[in-house]
Structures are given as C-alpha cells and as structure tokens.
Amino acid sequence: MVKAEIFEVGPRDGLQNEAGVIGVAEKVALVDCLSRAGFARIEAASFVSPKWVPQMASSGEVMAGITPAPGVGYWALTPNLKGYERARAAGCDGVAVFAAATEGFSRANLNCSVAESLERFAPVMAAAVADGLPVRGYVSVVTDCPFEGEVDPGAVARVAGALRAMGCTEVSLGETLGRGLPERVDAMLAAVLGEVEAGQLAGHFHNTSGRALDNIEVALARGLRIFDAAVGGLGGCPYAPGAAGNVATEAVAERLAALGYDTGLDMDVVAEAAQMARAMRQQ
Template sequence: MSDRVEIFEVGPRDGLQNEPEPIPVEAKVALVDLLSRAGFRRIEAASFVSPKWVPQMASSGEVMARIARAPGVSYAALTPNLKGFEAAMAAGVDEVAIFASASEGFSRANLNCSIAESLERFAPVAEAARARDVPVRGYVSCVVECPFDGAVPPEQTAHVAAALRALGVYEVSLGDTIGQGTPEAVDAMLASVLDEVPANALAGHFHDTSGRALENVDVALARGLRVFDAAVGGLGGCPYAPGARGNVATEKVAAHVEALGHDTGLDRAVLSEAAALARTMREGRQ
C-alpha cells in the first residue's frame, strides 16, 4: 500500500454543526480559508439541510460564496435531499455527500425513517449528481455502536456500505459516531465491510469520546484504509447521539500517521494555526 494517507477535513461542517449556537459567517470563512492553505485535497465546508433541524448550517450558501477557493481543493457539502442538492449546486459545491445509518435506532432519530427508507430517499440525489457528473460520497453512522440499539452487527454495516456503493458513491466513510468502538469491534466491522467494498473506496471516521480514535486508525491502516475523516481542533460531536464528543482532531491524526512513516501532504504550521482558531470558536470567544 502507498505511504500516503489523506485526511478529509470535516471540521467546518461535521464539527461546527454541533456547536450550541451558530458560528458567525466571518469565522466560518476564516476557518475554511486557513484549511485551504494547509494542503487538504478535500474539505467538507457546508451542509444544505433544513435550518429548522440544523440551524448551525443555515449560512452554508453564504459561506460557500465568500470562501477563497484554492486550486486543487474539492469543497464538499452534505445534501440529504434534492432540495439540498440543488442549493449546493447553486452555491458551487464540488462534491456532495449522503448519509445513512448502520443502526435502525439512529436512523429513526437522525433521519426519522428506517435504513431502507433512507436509502430510497437518497437515490434521486445520487441520480441527479450522476446526471451532472458530480462526485457523491457516502457516510455510514454508528458502524460499531449505537446510542439507542447498542452493538451493531458487522454484517449490518457491510450491508449499508454496499447499498451506498450501489447508489454510485465513490467512497464510503465509516463512522464510529459515538466514539465507543473498541479496536477489536472496529476490526471485525472492517473485515465484514471489506467483503463488500474495497479498501481504496473506504474511509475511517472516528470520534474520540473514549480516547481510542488513534488506535482505531491503526486498525484501519492495517486493513488497508488510507483515508481518514478528522476535524481540526477536535471540533464536533453529534446532535442526535447523546454523549458523543468531537471528531478526532486533524492535527492528532496527522502527527500520528506521519510518525508511522506516512505522508499527509499537510503544512503542520498552517494546520496548527487552524486548530487554534477552531478551539477559539469552540470556546465561544470568536
């Protein structure tokens, strides 16, 4: 496998959506612009969901209009339905993401529908994206543990990952949404998923609630994964997952995998500056 590890930066969306109050547009733009200078290939910058449900993302269109786009960077957005997809296209988003759950309990809490119903809802988004040649990424939540259902069978996660691939997503991000996954559980889940989806079409998305995120990164590396989602400054959590803390910090993942001999292509000085800004935003001083 290549020594290159890519970190997909999700702080501006997955991180900031969990803040108690919406972050000012100026601060969001400043964060994305800093991250654009750090060497990321992909940055999740926005979410076009109903502001009724996620008011923290209501300014996504304005954020996309004001960021300084860096050459070679793909700016991504979450789009749960056709309305969100069309808004993302109007805002000039480069790629979109759809999201399903590996557990029925979380699907009901987050999407107000079953897993099967959620996949049916995403089909028109995937079709519209395909018609416009827009890349679609897929997220799977609660891949090992669910706050409502408990342990999630590995084959259930594999089934959802395969269903997303069938819809045409180019990459499936596997999320330990509440950060309770042990390395053993993550390894068992990956073994099952890899029967359905190749390692080069998978990403790890680990929250650090229990302090095991880097151990789970190691497990995923051993299984051949080379893409990991992370949020600068450890931003995030999940509004629909009680007790979930932030995503693993980008700067921690970068330092960890580089110490193992992998190249991330990131400017650690710029990343440190972005992490400081993210922490300031999280602490409410921005």
C-alpha cells in the first residue's frame, strides 16, 4: 500500500476561525486525542498577535499542557521572529510561515506586498536553520482570490519556488476559498511542479464548494502525498460566511483508503477527536 500523510491542522487552522471561546483544557484534550491517532505531524499552535487572532492567544499554554506522544511532531504558525522565538520556547518541533499568491490577498491579510512578506521570513528561516527546526511554507489563494479573482498559476509557482529556495522543507498549497475546480487545480499544480518537486508539496484544500476530495485526487495524480485537513471539519472560510471551510480529516482518510493509500491512522481515535471537534463548533 502506498503511504500518504494527513497533516492535521484542526487545532490551529480550524480553531482559529471558531467564534466561541474555547478553553485551554479543551484544546489540550483535542491535541492529546489526536496524538493517539497516528498522525506524524499536528499543527497545534499559532504564535501570532492575539489582537488579530484571539482564539490562538493561549497557544503557549496549550503547548505546555499537552502530553507529547512518541513519533509525533507538534508544529506552530510563526509570522515573524518574535513568533518563532515563542514557538521555540514552547518546544515546537517545526514552524510554518505564510505567504499569498496575489498582491491583493497579501496586502489584506499581511499588510504588505508578496515580496515584502518573503523578506520578513528571512530572520525566521535563519533562526530555524540555526536551531535545526524544519520550516513549512504556506501559499494562500492558489486558484481563486477574493480580491483578484482567478489566480495565475505562474504566480503560485513563483511564490512556492521562492519559499523552497529560502529553505522551506515543504510548501503547502492553500485553496483558501474552496472554489477551485479540479481542472484549474491541475493547471496550478503543473506550474508549481516546474519549481518544486511533488515530494516537497502538500495540498491544503477547503471544501466550501464540496470539491476538496476531487481536488485531492487531482493532486494525487500529480504525485502529491501530503494533505492538510482539520478533524471534524473545524474552521470556516472568512470570505464565505456560513460555508464549510477545511476539509474534514476523517473524510480525507476515508477517500485515501478507498483509493488504496495508507495513512497509518486509527480511525476509531480520529472519530473520537472529530466528535470533540464538532462539540467545539457548537459553542
């Protein structure tokens, strides 16, 4: 059976979009449950300004509260050197930086141009290399942008290539709005694969239009074997209020298994975590 990895992002990319206040104990319990499910990597924290992402203000407490499981890496989002230093102090095993494929999205979300965002990552990359920590690079809006419409695949390829050249060990391609059609995802991947090898790419597909699993199949055909997902479908798309956001981990695992891929996950434990996640959404 061919191996495929699900990179669990629910505790970070999922919970950061939930409106209700979720306590540290609940977050810790979710991460600990996920730790028993067989994930190689869990994105458990985000060291960004609590002014912008209040749900993630307790990330340091969450990292201090979890029970690390052997063989599981705990990752965090770090937009700048200050965030990186907090993640390092919290004991994270890897960090992620985030960029966008369009100027409009970059300015709206990062308050700077794409080029400026990449420049900001340089100190983070240098520190991570010195500390021996891997860095993941996210690229947002890889097919559709709320400000610029359809995204040029070449623009995605340039940003992905830049992140890889800076030292990112992996680049996650974010179909942020969940509107990407399989044929356009395929065109985007064809362009990106000219800059970054398939083994260094991950697919991050939102399910707003119900096409995430179809897009994962397109990515599989292009050689990708790593996919981001959020247990219980945690999170939502800020540009499509009320719509589904992150594709659910359990759905991705089931589709991959049906296609003959081994994720190494204990689906009973994943189901337990999904139930916890759904309860959080109802708060």
